[in-house]
Amino acid sequence: MRCRGIRHMSINHHLQCISLLRDCKTLSHLKQIHAHASKTGLDADPLIAGKLLLLAATTLADALDYSRRLFSHIPSPDPFMYNTLIRGLSESDHPHHSLLTYNQMRRDSVPPDSFSFAFVLKAAANCKSPNVGWQLHSHVIHHGFESHLFVGTTLVSMYAERGCLASARKAFDDIPQPNVVAWNAIVTACFRVDDVEGAERLFERMPWKNSTSWNVMLAGYTKAGELGSARSLFLSMPNKDAVSWSTMITGFASNGLFGDAFGFFRELLREGCRPNEVSLTGVLSACAQAGALESGKILHAHIEKAGLGSIISVGNALLDMYARCGGILMASRVFDWEMEKKSIVSWTSMIAALAMHGYGEEAIQLFHKMEEHRMRPDGITFISVLYACSHSGLMEQGHKFFQEMESTYGIERSIEHYGCMVDLYGRAGLLDKAYEFITNMPMKPNAIIWRTLLGACSIHGNVRLAEHVREKLSELDPSDSGDYVLLSNIYAVAGKWKDVASVRRSMSEQRIQKTPGWSSIEVDKVVYTFVASDDISDVKEEAHKKLTEVMLRLKMEGYVPEIMSVLHDVEEEEKEDAILRHSEKLAVAFGLARMHGESVIRIVKNLRICPDCHTVMKLISKVYKREIVVRDRSRFHSFSEGSCSCRDYWEQLKS
DNA sequence: CTAGGGTTAG
Incomplete structure (x- = not known):
């Protein structure tokens, strides 16, 4: 009983x-x-x-460690249990542990099945080391799973991730009857290695297609920069789904075609589709990149009305849009009042927003507040914090964070963190210290590290070190036009005209094209983009006319063009003409012509603002009594009453 | 229990 x-x-x-x-x-x-x-x-x-x-392993957040402990207490786990843990770890931040569990399974003489391989191959795709993939493939063959549809498809996408198209193709050919998913995976593999024609051929040969097949093509085209093909395929698509629209919006925005990105968004609304969080974050990111504050505000209202503001990713994109459009107050309002839920991305974005606007101390305060809220910082949070320190000259603090991120927070330092330290020392003028720091780094310095030091050499006019850095860069990345421009400016400032000419010569010998500079400005919710090129348009002509008038007035106020930074082997008059054509000058002139006297002129430039334009902006802010905000490649410049918020970074260059 | 597309921070 x-x-x-x-x-x-x-x-x-x-x-x-x-x-x-x-x-x-x-x-x-x-x-x-x-x-x-x-x-x-x-x-x-x-x-x-x-x-x-x-x-613990797959459904709950932050329970992976617990799942590993659970697993370790199971006396003799069955294949299902191994597979569950392998699966959970494969999508974690440490896919490596998934492979370890798979090895343990083999050591325990539990034979892996098709599920084990599907999961562990996904882990291998997410893993850095390239050799595990080949090894696993041989295990797959050894266990006779190479013709298994799911295992084979995961193999294809693993090789796609690796960029091994030939191996992906072999794995695909081993699948006896590939379904549409397998076909989509092999098409993705082609795009991964920029084989657009290969992808097109396969797309034609596909026995049947689903909407993903089309979406893969759209994403592939936009990533390859073939926007014309993307557009015409999109127009011919039988069933456009939410992903198709999002792909077009983000694809065009990431290629700098913000107007087209907005256009797709408007079209989406016209077709009666409801925008989802992805299309919204995409179009917000377009606003952020273009500096389109007015358009962004309209979207904000849209989001509130549709009740989508509580979605974290939308809030993050909104906050980022305001920050990048110069609206730091609106950004913090969104952060403080409108986001009920915040993720690590929200906190990091807000820290980065403060840092971008030169509020280094506040950024650090926010970091500490984040800790009080028990939000654990990640590696990217520390990049923002270190950026805040270097841009506000907070040397001690930056050094401390760099030490503590590993010792106290247990976050591995990546090359980007080392780069922030180089920037910190370099900006402060400690060039030798920065150089020593680079030579003692535990990893091999890449081109970005050296480029950071070259930037510091340019600020502080150190020709000797710049020449040394030039050699390093010519080994690592000899085709970056920015490096040549920076170097020739350093020579120009030092008056070394022969060297300027030689840099210029090696540029043309190696057929290195300067990255075309553009500046954009939003007037009446329309974004106008100016490029320094020979083409003519009505808008450009209007800007040019106004600019001539503005420059005349500035000259009467005593302005002398700073032609030093312009490449030196052209005639004086041509030089003046060249700096007159700088896109940021056209944009500001257009703003003066079209916008009423009270409004702030906001300009976004894809490269760094040039010293002459910087001076001109200061003068305009004084003579025309206008507030001008320029976001360049690295920070915000806020001009008013003849001075700039960047504490005249450029003055050092001239002295 | 499995495979493919779009997403914010640097």
């Missing part, structure tokens, strides 16, 4: 436990259930243990 009683009770417990697990939503909840199960010995039940593990 007693025995039956216990048995009866345990069945009840069993059912109760399963029903509890079904409603389990958080890690602490799971821990309670687990404790409860251990008390009654139910945690040894394979079904319960499996369900606990599945929840």
Whole structure:
């Protein structure tokens, strides 16, 4: 009788436990259930243990460590349990651990099945080291799974991730009857290695297509910069879904074609589609990049009306849009009042926003506030914090954060963090210290590191070190036009005209094209982009006319063009003409012509503002009594009453 | 329990 009683009770417990697990939503909840199960010995039940593990490894957030501990207490895990853990770890931040679990499975003589391979290959795709992929492929063949549809498809996408098109193709050919998913994976593999024609051929040959097939083509075209093909394919698509629209919006925005990105968004609304969080973040990112504050504000109203403001990614994109459009107050308002839920991205974005606007101290304060809210910083948070320190000259603080991020926070320092330190020392003028720091780095310095030091050489006019850096850069990345421009400016400032000419010569010998500079300005919710080129348009002519008038007035106020920074082997008059054509000058002139006297003129430039334009902006702010905000490649410049918020970074260049 | 497309921070 007693025995039956216990048995009866345990069945009840069993059912109760399963029903509890079904409603389990958080890690602490799971821990309670687990404790409860251990008390009654139910945690040894394979079904319960499996369900606990599945929840911890795949469904719940932040429960992966717990799932590994759970797993370690299971005496003889069945294949399902191994697979569950392999799966959970494969999508984690440490895909490497997934491979370790797979190895353990083999050591424990539990034969891997098709599920094990599908999961572990995904881990390999997310993993850095290239050799594991080949090894796993040989295991797949050894166990006879190479013709398995799912395993084969994962192999294809793993090789696609690696950029090994030939291997991806072999894996694809091993699949006897590839379905549409497998076809989409091999098309993606072609785009990954920029084989657009290969992708097109496969797309034609596909026995049948779903909407993803078309979307893969759209994404591939936009990533390859073939926007014309993307557009015409999009027009010919039978069924455009939400992803198709988002792909077009983000694809055009990431190629700098913000007007087209807005256009697709408007079209989406016209077609009666409801924008989702992805299309909204895409179009907000276009506003952010173009500096289109007015358009961004309209979207903000749209988002509030549609009640989408509570979606974290939308809030993050909104905050970022305001920050990049110079609206730091609006950005902090969104952050403080409109985002009920915040993620690490929200906090990091706000820290970066403050840093971008030169509020280094406030950025650090916010970092500490974030800690009080028990939000754990990640590697990117530290990039923003270090950026804040270097742009506000907070040397001690920056140094401390750099030390603590590893010792106290346990975050591995990446090359980007080292780059921030080079920038910190370099901006402060400690060039030798920056150089020494680079030589003692635990990893090989890349071109970005040296380029940062070259930038510092340019600020502080150090020709000797710049020449040394030039050699490093010519080994690592000899085709970056920005490096040549920077170097020739350093020579020009030092009056070394022969060297300027030689840099210029090597540029043309190696057929290196300067990155075309553009500046954009939003007037009446329309974004106008100016490029220093020979083409003519009505808008450009209007800007040019106004600019001539402005420059005349500035000259009467005593302005002398700074032609030093312009390449030196052209005639004086041509030089003046060249700096007159700078896109930021055209944009500001256009703003003066078209915008009424009270409004702030906001300009976005894709490169760094040139010293002459910087001076001109200061003068205009004084003579015309206008506030001008220029966002360039690295920061905001806010001009008013003849001075700039960047504390005249450029003055050092001239002295 | 499995595979493919679009997403914000540097």
